[in-house]
């Protein structure tokens with residue numbers, strides 16, 4: 001595969017793409033730098049591309065599609081080991097390593113070591129425990145995973161069954177997975193790789209259940225990697241994707257660990273078995289908040305690969321005729337193709353600005369915790385990260401599915417790369433809090449906020465719009481041109497979420513006041529609660545995108561093109577949920593008609609810049625992992641080349657011909673029956 005970066009080494013053989021690129025109205029480097037976070041970061045990324053993609057271990061991503069699971073696993077471990085060694089050598093920061101994770105599509109073994117194991121130690125261990133384990137972990141003397149989910153429970157953490165029973169005589173915890181349903185099931189890198197696990201288990205002291213707590217457990221010998229006594233561990237089997245990862249199971253039978261192996265930053269057990277706690281009671285859930293925040297960016301990273309592929313391919317693919325006498329047009333010129341792809345393109349940019357802002361908010365919260373011991377922002381960040389992780393995964397899945405189908409038959413090939421992206425997004429919608437479940441966490445917060453407003457309190461942050469009475473709202477769209485006014489669109493989103501939240505809150509209140517037990521009232525409104533969480537999260541996305549494009553310090557051409565995408569993101573979201581927006585009188589019937597018309601106008605406005613807008617993501621071909629989306633557009637050559645690599649084609653006549661087909665065709669098989 002060609003090494004393609006935005007330097008002069010790029011070969012532009014496909015004339016359609018050359019023309020598309022010359023038509024762009026803006027300088028793509030400006031957007032690339034915004035996305036990377038500055039010129040220096042773009043420079044770093046390009047250096048890393050050179051370092052990684054000159055190495056055969058990281059090149060030609062598409063070849064992974066022809067591998068068996070065991071080969072995939074082994075290769076991913078080789079990649080992981082290389083990346084970890086490079087990280088050590090070059091002293092990459094966490095932020096730099098996240099760039100690298102994206103470049104290699106997270107396709108490397110032991111990724112949980114840095115995503116969850118070390119962050120858990122940092123957040124849940126005491127200073128003494130950190131001093132002991134962090135150097136071992138950062139120097140790869142131990143390799144760790146995060147083992148929380150069990151076969152019987154992933155969502156409902158209060159239902160976890162793994163026990164850690166304190167024995168004051170020996171000052172040890174005894175770990176057990178008493179039933180089949182209690183075995184840990186799913187943790188990444190658990191099956192074959194990890195030597196240690198951060199195990200979440202129910203703490204029991206003198207027969208009293210203190211709920212889920214984190215424990216450091218050594219799984220395997222550091223000499224020969226054999227599981228330690230009382231421990232059974234293995235791989236759970238093939239999955240929809242991420243098959244390079246050894247997601248594992250773990251059974252524990254009377255495994256004893258020292259008392260000091262409970263991570264005791266937030267809760268402590270003394271040698272004589274006294275339990276004390278400090279900090280908020282959900283502080284032990286801290287790692288999940290971090291990963292949900294990161295996942296919103298992972299969705300952007302994944303979706304930009306799918307949309308880059310679909311847009312470039314649509315520019316080089318010609319099919320059918322619009323006009324009998326004319327040539328076959330690029331499929332990107334069909335309005336229907338644009339209507340499929342440009343909203344996805346707009347969503348991809350929206351995801352970027354949202355996830356960037358979410359990460360900034362998360363970092364501010366962590367600073368407050370570290371510097372002032374203040375957990376004031378935790379409830380807000382938990383709430384928005386849950387909703388945004390959920391919404392982004394849904395946008396990602398819907399968008400990547402559209403990209404897949406928009407590439408026709410070839411999009412169905414694994415080497416098109418989109419199925420891999422789609423599978424990854426399917427893991428994000430479930431892992432780290434299943435979609436509905438995380439939305440309900442957001443809704444729970446929203447119900448609390450609106451209850452505060454109803455007693456005259458002023459609420460802030462993402463819920464600030466709840467302070468306004470929707471009765472005072474009237475739709476600001478007076479003419480079709482107003483549909484491009486981002487201030488108006490933001491107000492419309494705020495009003496729709498505000499009205500929906502109030503209406504569910506009032507339905508719940510009426511039901512409870514009229515004697516319906518709370519849990520039944522809640523269950524009767526669960527779907528509406530998910531809907532309000534979605535409305536709230538969609539509002540945050542539109543607000544974040546708008547705030548970003550209206551505060552950009554770059555050329556007017558770049559601002560213009562990003563503004564069009566922001567408008568399209570907002571208008572398309574309104575169209576998708578037209579019922580909600582009309583039901584809440586955020587827009588009227590007339591306005592919906594205008595919005596639909598203006599949406600189509602935006603397709604025309606975006607069309608000349610479509611290829612440049614995906615080029616601006618500046619994805620190296622080896623990172624993109626798609627033969628349909630290659631930078632030089634030589635798609636058909638690449639597809640044919642890939643058949644040469646395909647193990648199915650290594651024999652011109654497959655052995656099964658001699659074994660089965662020949663006996664059938666010669667009549668030998670039938671005569672044997």
Ligand SMILES: CC(C)(COP(=O)(O)OP(=O)(O)OC[C@H]1O[C@@H](n2cnc3c(N)ncnc32)[C@H](O)[C@@H]1OP(=O)(O)O)[C@@H](O)C(=O)NCCC(=O)NCCSC(=O)CCCC(=O)O
Nearest residue numbers: 148154155156157158282285286288289382431432433437
């Ligand atoms: C659904 C809940 C949140 C419910 O928890 P619960 O203790 O039963 O809560 P509850 O009694 O209903 O009380 C809710 C209360 O707990 C708060 N809370 C909940 N989670 C957090 C948090 N993370 N930070 C801060 N606060 C949190 C909520 O805000 C509620 O607060 P409130 O009572 O309203 O003041 C929880 O069980 C949960 O988080 N489930 C999802 C499990 C999950 O995400 N597992 C991840 C496993 S690791 C993984 O998947 C790795 C993937 C990595 C990869 O793919 O690479």
Ligand SMILES: Cc1cc2nc3c(=O)[nH]c(=O)nc-3n(C[C@H](O)[C@H](O)[C@H](O)COP(=O)(O)OP(=O)(O)OC[C@H]3O[C@@H](n4cnc5c(N)ncnc54)[C@H](O)[C@@H]3O)c2cc1C
Nearest residue numbers: 147148149153154155186187188427430431432433434436
């Ligand atoms: C690729 C992948 C990687 C993973 N990695 C890890 C890991 O490293 N470590 C780890 O510990 N775990 C890991 N997990 C597990 C993951 O965190 C859980 O699968 C996830 O939290 C969902 O929980 P569950 O499987 O119990 O789903 P369930 O809760 O059983 O969900 C099934 C259905 O029940 C519904 N449901 C459940 N509860 C409610 C409710 N209260 N209200 C309404 N509906 C509800 C859900 O909406 C869903 O439709 C991973 C999972 C995957 C797929």
